[in-house]
Each structure stands twice: as structure tokens, then as C-alpha cells.
Amino acid sequence: TVYIDYVSKPDELKVKGSAAITNAKGLYFINPKGEDKDKPTQIWTQGETEANSAWMPTIDKPNQKTTDEIYMTVPAKYVTLSNGLLITQKKNADGTRTDYWKMDLPHAPYLFFMGVGEYAVIKDSYKGKEVSYYVEPKYASVARGIFGRTPEMIKFFSDKLGVDYPWQKYAQIVGRDYVSGAMENTTATLHQESAYQNARELVDGIGWESTIAHELFHQWFGDLVTTESWSHITVNESFANYSETLWSEYKQGKDAADDHNYDDMQGYMQGPGNILKDLVRFHYADKEDVFDAVSYNKGGRILHMLRNYVGDDAFFKSLNNYLTTNKFKAGEAGLLRLAFEEVTGKDMNWFWNQWYYGSGHPLVKIDYNYETPGKAMVIIEQTQKTGKVFRLPIAIDIYTGAAKKRYNVWIENNIDTFTFNYSQKPALINVDADKVMLWIKTDNKTAENYVHQMKYAPNYLDRKEALDYFAKKNMPELALGLSDKYAPLRKNTIEKLEASKIAEEAKIIEAIEKIANTDNDRKTKAAAISYLAKTSNAKYKALYEKNINDSSYSVAGAALEGLIALEPAKSYELAKKYSTDAKGSLGDVVNEVIIKEGTEADFDFIAKRFDEMPLSQEKVMAIAPFTAYLEKVQNLANVKKGIDVVIKFRNFIPEQFRSFVDPMILGELNKLGKTKGKEIEAYIRNGFK
Numbered sequence: 110t111v112y113i114d115y116v117s118k119p120d121e122l123k124v125k126g127s128a129a130i131t132n133a134k135g136l137y138f139i140n141p142k143g144e145d146k147d148k149p150t151q152i153w154t155q156g157e158t159e160a161n162s163a164w165m166p167t168i169d170k171p172n173q174k175t176t177d178e179i180y181m182t183v184p185a186k187y188v189t190l191s192n193g194l195l196i197t198q199k200k201n202a203d204g205t206r207t208d209y210w211k212m213d214l215p216h217a218p219y220l221f222f223m224g225v226g227e228y229a230v231i232k233d234s235y236k237g238k239e240v241s242y243y244v245e246p247k248y249a250s251v252a253r254g255i256f257g258r259t260p261e262m263i264k265f266f267s268d269k270l271g272v273d274y275p276w277q278k279y280a281q282i283v284g285r286d287y288v289s290g291a292m293e294n295t296t297a298t299l300h301q302e303s304a305y306q307n308a309r310e311l312v313d314g315i316g317w318e319s320t321i322a323h324e325l326f327h328q329w330f331g332d333l334v335t336t337e338s339w340s341h342i343t344v345n346e347s348f349a350n351y352s353e354t355l356w357s358e359y360k361q362g363k364d365a366a367d368d369h370n371y372d373d374m375q376g377y378m379q380g381p382g383n384i385l386k387d388l389v390r391f392h393y394a395d396k397e398d399v400f401d402a403v404s405y406n407k408g409g410r411i412l413h414m415l416r417n418y419v420g421d422d423a424f425f426k427s428l429n430n431y432l433t434t435n436k437f438k439a440g441e442a443g444l445l446r447l448a449f450e451e452v453t454g455k456d457m458n459w460f461w462n463q464w465y466y467g468s469g470h471p472l473v474k475i476d477y478n479y480e481t482p483g484k485a486m487v488i489i490e491q492t493q494k495t496g497k498v499f500r501l502p503i504a505i506d507i508y509t510g511a512a513k514k515r516y517n518v519w520i521e522n523n524i525d526t527f528t529f530n531y532s533q534k535p536a537l538i539n540v541d542a543d544k545v546m547l548w549i550k551t552d553n554k555t556a557e558n559y560v561h562q563m564k565y566a567p568n569y570l571d572r573k574e575a576l577d578y579f580a581k582k583n584m585p586e587l588a589l590g591l592s593d594k595y596a597p598l599r600k601n602t603i604e605k606l607e608a609s610k611i612a613e614e615a616k617i618i619e620a621i622e623k624i625a626n627t628d629n630d631r632k633t634k635a636a637a638i639s640y641l642a643k644t645s646n647a648k649y650k651a652l653y654e655k656n657i658n659d660s661s662y663s664v665a666g667a668a669l670e671g672l673i674a675l676e677p678a679k680s681y682e683l684a685k686k687y688s689t690d691a692k693g694s695l696g697d698v699v700n701e702v703i704i705k706e707g708t709e710a711d712f713d714f715i716a717k718r719f720d721e722m723p724l725s726q727e728k729v730m731a732i733a734p735f736t737a738y739l740e741k742v743q744n745l746a747n748v749k750k751g752i753d754v755v756i757k758f759r760n761f762i763p764e765q766f767r768s769f770v771d772p773m774i775l776g777e778l779n780k781l782g783k784t785k786g787k788e789i790e791a792y793i794r795n796g797f798k
């Protein structure tokens with residue numbers, strides 16, 4: 110045994126002789142001296158990628174595995190959390206307490222964790238193992254509303270993988286000022302504050318549920334089998350990303366899963382430069398670069414295509430094979446291929462070479478030709494100009510009325526032509542009938558094809574594509590989306606109808622009224638109420654009054670929009686009346702009105718409201734209206750106070766994100782400075798650093 114007498118000094122860590130790197134010091138003290146009265150004192154650690162070696166001596170590489178024991182001595186009022194089990198707690202004479210945590214199963218050093226703070230610990234269980242949620246005491250009553258599905262998730266993933274949850278317990282803790290989303294430390298996941306929602310926000314949905322699933326799935330993919338190097342991060346992150354779809358499919362249904370899949374695919378498509386990156390990244394400038402939409406979003410969609418190709422049974426059996434073969438060891442993309450080949454008996458090199466060790470995605474043009482009687486031709490052209498031709502196993506469904514026949518074909522050339530004989534001309538030929546392809550397509554279907562697709566094709570994307578087409582072409586069939594079985598499509602249809610030519614048709618209004626009164630999905634109901642609000646028709650007053658106190662912020666916000674539309678002169682009064690507990694959509698409506706209508710006398714109220722908004726995109730968006738309000742304020746002392754609040758918020762944004770927001774914030778402040786003159790301009794110059 111080697112003992113190392115060691116005092117860690119993460120705050121003194123320097124890189125390249127420059128300032129302390131705040132994002133790699135591993136160990137973080139939050140409000141350690143209690144100077145900020147509004148913030149609790151906490152400690153948390155963040156190891157990934159190689160930062161835990163800033164606070165403990167270790168070989169800080171992901172291919173290392175070791176057990177660990179951690180002793181934490183803290184003032185008695187704090188609770189602690191670490192990996193594995195809490196073995197003993199010892200009270201010390203000086204008012205402190207020493208907690209001994211032991212992890213007796215090997216895991217990678219970057220997954221070691223320490224958390225300390227004043228937390229309420231809410232406990233559930235899975236097969237006798239503790240499942241716990243560490244939240245600030247004021248969130249104790251909603252902890253189960255946020256995290257309470259975790260035991261069901263553990264069971265679902267255990268069953269799917271055929272590998273029962275492998276660790277001693279599962280805890281989740283929420284840390285202040287943690288900005289990396291969440292981190293799958295073994296048995297002790299850390300979440301950022303966005304996980305917190307109050308009871309009313311939860312009525313509109315659990316915003317953090319995908320992340321909860323993601324980090325839990327890492328306990329298998331990442332923690333039980335760990336990437337051997339950062340180049341192979343796909344074997345951690347693509348799986349965790351895809352688990353969000355798996356959970357969604359089980360809990361909310363296939364439409365929700367397909368919706369999530371599609372959104373994530375767009376996330377990858379929209380990132381400039383993503384198209385050039387291989388999934389397995391042998392070359393990178395910085396190891397942090399591999400945590401991107403290629404490793405996450407694209408990798409997740411690649412797994413979705415793989416599942417579709419080999420089928421569910423073989424897919425999950427292959428995952429089981431990979432996990433059981435490599436458990437408590439390191440994994441990589443090649444080992445994953447071997448696991449799939451062993452189970453399926455197929456050579457999978459072509460798939461791995463194309464998707465794991467290659468980059469990009471196909472751009473395709475799909476045309477249909479019925480010129481030869483009795484024959485339907487489908488012509489699929491790959492139009493990407495990269496020289497790379499993709500090989501794609503794909504399903505084509507041919508519809509006659511409601512009946513359809515499936516053909517499984519391979520796309521493998523620049524242009525592939527598939528010919529199908531028919532006795533009755535097909536109403537629809539649906540290429541990529543399972544809607545799983547990672548591609549960008551131009552599909553030259555007719556309006557009639559899309560109407561048929563809307564009525565008979567089963568998938569979320571079939572209906573979404575059709576509705577998008579109807580909206581683009583101003584077709585009345587857009588209204589079909591109002592009765593879709595999937596709530597977000599109903600909501601989306603309502604929003605599209607607002608901008609359409611048929612927005613005010615009696616039949617449409619009638620359908621929207623019905624949704625506003627009876628839809629079970631609160632966000633859809635809210636969209637319908639908001640639609641009616643824009644008519645400024647007094648007959649809906651009772652509807653708004655009935656919904657203004659709805660527990661859902663979305664519904665209440667839409668109802669407030671309606672009341673304001675009926676009595677614009679009273680908008681400020683109404684907004685102020687409902688401002689006490691106004692978040693989400695209700696908060697947006699209230700903020701907009703208060704800032705627009707507010708006078709000099711409202712300064713304290715408005716500045717406080719802005720100041721107390723949590724770090725969020727909403728708050729970033731509120732800067733422009735807030736500084737516009739400050740332009741109306743004559744009292745320069747108050748203008749300065751207002752500037753202080755803006756700069757305080759800006760300084761709270763972690764340095765690595767400031768380059769995204771600084772130009773906007775400074776632009777708004779300078780605009781304010783110009784209208785107020787030299788004194789305020791100088792004040793801004795001195796304050797904004």
C-alpha cells in the first residue's frame with residue numbers, strides 16, 4: 110500500500126500560466142463563506158473529463174478502474190453524498206461529523222464524486238436498494254414530482270438490457286451554479302438547478318425527465334462499461350442520448366419518442382461543422398470537443414437506425430452482450446461491433462465504417478414515375494457532393510386505400526430505381542416507412558399523397574410531414590391536425606392555423622373552442638385559449654376567468670392574454686395582480702406587460718422581478734425589454750441600480766458562455782447609455798468588465 114500525504118489546492122490550479130481554469134478544477138466551493146445570503150453553501154465535484162486529479166492523486170484516464178473510500182468531515186448541519194454506500198457517521202468533539210463512504214465495485218476515477226450541503230433527502234427504493242433525491246429543503250415537497258419516476262426507470266432499463274441495475278444505490282443531487290447539465294457520477298448523479306420545478310410548473314410536464322433518464326442510463330453505458338478513451342465517447346454518450354428516446358417510447362408512447370428523435374436529429378443537422386466530424390473522433394484539438402451533437406444527437410440516431418435494421422430482439426441482446434462481456438472494464442466502438450456481430454451473425458463492418466468511423470449523412474431526392482402502365486417507379490438520388498455514397502437498408506410501403514404492402518430494399522448507389530407492379534395505382538408510396546433515416550430529403554410527393562399519408566400512415570413524422578405540407582400550401586386539410594391523437598401535433602397545428610388563411614373560419618373556431626374547453630393536455634389547451642385571445646371577442650370572457658387560476662402556468666398565461674385583449678386599458682393592473690406567482694408562460698405575459706406599461710414609480714417592483722429571475726434563457730431574453738424600461742426612468746440613481754442588476758446577472762453567466770451573450774448585453778446597455786448621457790455611459794463602462 111502506498112500512502113500519499115496530500116493537500117489539494119484546486120483553486121490554485123493554473124493552466125498555461127494564465128488565470129485559474131474555472132472549468133477544470135474538479136472541486137467547487139459554492140458560497141463557502143456564506144456571503145451571499147440568497148445562496149446556500151455547497152460543495153460538489155465534477156471529474157469528467159480529467160479534473161478529479163485536481164483534488165485527489167489518481168491516474169486520471171477513463172480506462173482506469175478502481176474501488177474507492179472517501180471520508181468527509183463537515184459541520185454537522187450538512188449532509189454528504191459520495192459513490193457507493195455510507196458506511197459510518199462519526200460525531201466529532203468540535204461540532205463536525207465525519208462520513209465514511211465506500212464504493213467496493215471498480216469504476217473510473219472521473220466518476221468519483223463528493224457533494225455537501227443542507228439538503229432534504231427524499232428516499233424511494235428499487236429491489237431493496239436506496240433511490241434518493243437530494244434537494245434544497247424548499248423543494249422537498251416536489252422532489253418526487255421531479256424525480257419520482259426513477260425507480261420505474263431503473264426497472265425499465267434493467268429489463269430492457271437484461272442487466273439488473275449494477276450498483277449499490279442510486280442518488281441524485283442538485284447543485285447550485287453547476288452549469289454542465291448533469292453528470293453521471295457512479296450512484297451519485299449531479300444535476301444543475303434547472304432540474305427544479307415548482308408544483309405548478311410540473312403540471313405542464315417534467316422538464317428534466319429526459320436528463321434524468323440520460324444520466325441513469327449512463328450507470329450502465331459509461332459507468333459499468335466505460336469508454337477507453339475520449340475518442341470513443343460514443344459508447345457513453347450516444348447510448349445515454351438514445352435512452353431518452355427509449356424511456357419516452359415506454360412512458361409517453363411512440364409518437365413522443367419519434368418527436369424526441371426528430372428534434373435531436375435537427376440539433377445535429379443545425380450545427381455548422383458537424384457534417385465533417387467522425388463519430389469516433391481519433392483527432393480532436395481538445396478532449397472537451399468530443400462532447401458535441403455528433404457524439405450525442407447523431408450517435409443516438411445512428412443507434413436508432415441500427416435498432417431498426419437488426420430488430421428489437423437482436424438490438425437489446427447485443428447491448429446485453431456488450432455490457433456483460435465488458436462490465437467493470439473499458440469499452441470502445443470496435444467491441445460494440447463484435448457484440449452485435451456475435452448476436453446477429455452478420456458482418457457489421459460496413460455499418461461501423463460508414464457511421465462510426467465516417468462522417469456526414471445523405472442528402473436525397475425522391476421522385477416517383479408512373480409513366481409505364483402497371484408500374485410504379487421510385488427514384489432515389491443521393492445528392493451530397495462529398496464523393497461518399499451511403500448504403501442504407503430501407504422500408505418502402507405501398508398504399509392502396511388503407512391497405513399497404515411493405516418492401517425492404519437497399520439504397521447503395523448514386524441513383525437507385527425501384528420498380529413495383531400494381532393493378533390499382535397506389536395512393537401513396539411511403540419511402541423510409543419507419544421514418545428512421547438520418548438524412549435530409551426532398552420528397553416530391555403530391556398533395557393527394559400527403560392527404561393519404563395524413564389519414565393512413567402511422568408514424569408521428571408521417572403526420573408531421575403532411576401537416577407541414579398543408580400549412581405551406583395553405584390547404585384546409587391542415588385542420589386535420591386538430592384531432593391528432595398526439596397532443597404536441599394538435600398544439601403545433603393550432604399555432605400554424607393562426608398564420609393561415611382559414612384562421613377565422615367558423616368551423617376552425619368551433620374546433621379550437623372545443624380544445625380550449627376540453628383538451629386534457631394543458632399546453633394544447635393553452636395554445637387554443639391563446640388563439641381565441643387574438644380574436645378579442647368578449648364572448649370568451651367567462652372562459653378566461655375560469656382558467657386564469659388554473660394550476661398550469663401555460664393555461665393561466667393564455668387566459669391572462671385573453672383578459673388583456675378584452676380590456677387593454679387594464680393590462681398593467683391585470684399583470685400586476687397575477688405577478689406574485691408567475692413563471693413559465695404566465696411569467697412571460699406578466700413581464701412583457703409590466704415592463705412595457707410600467708412607470709417610474711414601479712422601478713423597485715420591476716427591478717426586483719428581473720433580479721429574482723433564475724439563470725435561464727428567459728432571463729437573457731428579458732434584458733432588452735428591461736433596459737428599454739430603464740430608458741423611461743428619469744431618476745439616475747435608479748437607472749444605475751438597474752444597470753447593476755443587469756451586470757450582476759451577466760457576471761453570473763460562466764465565462765465560457767459569455768461570448769454568446771456579451772455583445773447583446775453590451776449593445777442594450779450602450780443604447781441605454783446613449784439616451785441617458787455621459788454620466789450613465791461612464792457608469793456602464795466602469796461596471797461592465
Ligand SMILES: [Zn+2]
Pocket residue numbers: 323324327345346349350
Ligand atoms: Zn451524458
